[in-house]
Amino acid sequence: xxxxxxxxxxxxxxSLATDxxxxxxxxxxxxxxxxAVALGERLGLENEELSEVYYVALLRFLGCTADAHEFAxxxxxxxIAIRAAIAPVLGGTQREFAxxxxxxxxxxxxxxxxxxxxxxxxxGGQRHAREGVRxxxxxAENLAARIGLAPNVRRGLRSALETWNGTGFPxxxxxxxxxxxxxxxxxxxxAEVLHRLGGSDRVKATLRARSGVTYDPAIASTFLHYFAExxxxxxxxxxxxxxxxxxxxxxPWVPETRLDATLEAFADFVDVKSPFTAGHSRGVxxxxxxxWSTDPATIRRAGLIHDLGRVSxxxxxxxxxxxxxxxxxxxxxxxxxxxxxxLLRVARLEPLAALAGAHHERVDGxxxxxxxxxxxxxxxxxxxxxxxxxxxxxxxxxxxPAFTRETAADALRADARAGxxxxxxxxDVLTAAGHQARxxxxxxxxxxxxxxxxxxxxxCRGGTKKQAAELLRISPATVDHHVRHxxxxxxxxxRAGATLFAIKNDLLQ
Numbered sequence: 001x002x003x004x005x006x007x008x009x010x011x012x013x014x015s016l017a018t019d020x021x022x023x024x025x026x027x028x029x030x031x032x033x034x035x036a037v038a039l040g041e042r043l044g045l046e047n048e049e050l051s052e053v054y055y056v057a058l059l060r061f062l063g064c065t066a067d068a069h070e071f072a073x074x075x076x077x078x079x080i081a082i083r084a085a086i087a088p089v090l091g092g093t094q095r096e097f098a099x100x101x102x103x104x105x106x107x108x109x110x111x112x113x114x115x116x117x118x119x120x121x122x123x124g125g126q127r128h129a130r131e132g133v134r135x136x137x138x139x140a141e142n143l144a145a146r147i148g149l150a151p152n153v154r155r156g157l158r159s160a161l162e163t164w165n166g167t168g169f170p171x172x173x174x175x176x177x178x179x180x181x182x183x184x185x186x187x188x189x190x191a192e193v194l195h196r197l198g199g200s201d202r203v204k205a206t207l208r209a210r211s212g213v214t215y216d217p218a219i220a221s222t223f224l225h226y227f228a229e230x231x232x233x234x235x236x237x238x239x240x241x242x243x244x245x246x247x248x249x250x251x252p253w254v255p256e257t258r259l260d261a262t263l264e265a266f267a268d269f270v271d272v273k274s275p276f277t278a279g280h281s282r283g284v285x286x287x288x289x290x291x292w293s294t295d296p297a298t299i300r301r302a303g304l305i306h307d308l309g310r311v312s313x314x315x316x317x318x319x320x321x322x323x324x325x326x327x328x329x330x331x332x333x334x335x336x337x338x339x340x341x342x343l344l345r346v347a348r349l350e351p352l353a354a355l356a357g358a359h360h361e362r363v364d365g366x367x368x369x370x371x372x373x374x375x376x377x378x379x380x381x382x383x384x385x386x387x388x389x390x391x392x393x394x395x396x397x398x399x400x401p402a403f404t405r406e407t408a409a410d411a412l413r414a415d416a417r418a419g420x421x422x423x424x425x426x427x428d429v430l431t432a433a434g435h436q437a438r439x440x441x442x443x444x445x446x447x448x449x450x451x452x453x454x455x456x457x458x459x460c461r462g463g464t465k466k467q468a469a470e471l472l473r474i475s476p477a478t479v480d481h482h483v484r485h486x487x488x489x490x491x492x493x494x495r496a497g498a499t500l501f502a503i504k505n506d507l508l509q
Contacts (some may be wrong), residue, residue: 023084063136066496076106077316275462309338
């Protein structure tokens, strides 16, 4: 993979993952991008401004994994279904929100559980919404910076949910204090959703009703004036090809030297979705590369993005401490499929797609999503599967604590003896794991103390301040003091931001 790669291709692929995380049909963000660029052209924007609109439209929900754990707990488990219910009323009134979203909260639970969830939404919903948006914006800004997106794009992502009248989140900015790209994309995304759900009349009525409230009135007016032309931009058999064709010049490229850092951002976007998976993809990538000396670069990259499809599964499933139902298992079994299909969209990533899609396959055919057997699995794929299994064992999960390294090694060998994993792949992975010396830290990043790192690890793993206090045998007030100091030192304001910092600085291994 020596040639350069268009940034737009990678970001279009990432947008497909955000579609899954937001409960939207695939290519929803691509269609939003087409509408936003067409609208921007009719507003008379120059290429630099159009480029900002282009990338903000693709990645508006780049932070959608930041609060998935907390949001799922608040709404009864299915964060994705609730985000889908919110989509048409995201810029609407409180009455619209209540009538559209509240009936979906706690679906599948008994009446008492639903009543408690609804009561929690009514009493703390506004506060939780602000905190969730703040976490999402912080994550989006951070990932966008690491990917190398322009500062104006990062500002547009931060302000993606601000409203014209100043009642939006996270900062309550209003009017022309909101970046133009954010204002254009808010209208474009709503139009895509509402046109798909209710047709042209619903879009027109909403543009008029939200003009001057949620939407910049000049943008809403321009959309209404060029209504058919703007919406027609998304009427294409291949939104993917159309999005790549409409990117304003000059096109940014991702050189080979920047590809790994970009894929690391993909990995962290996925892993921050649950406190139980923080740092998982980086751990798999590092271990697999150490175990596969033939082509460590390729397997490392596959390891970084193997779990991209995880965002398609609600946190109520990933974070569930009790056994999964058959229906829940079916959703889990599809996540490697989604990883593979997303990666196949980018020609340069095709060699990684098949590897990523096979990370839960087993040599006896009992794995997923294809049920491939030994002859159908390359040695490289068998190593990645073993590395993924080992890394998962050494991390806590909602139903069990983390295995010790010795226990994980025994379990991996047992899987090989049972015919699930390839014995040679297991030997290579365990050899690689055994040769990895534990890093000795003479000093922690950002001036963190040993105690602050202990607190950070517990918070990143989803522990409450009370739980951290009990484990560390200190008071909750002291934990709160440490958390505030940690946030100040590393320059974040949310658990998701702190988790991203910990992953990036290898503090969770």
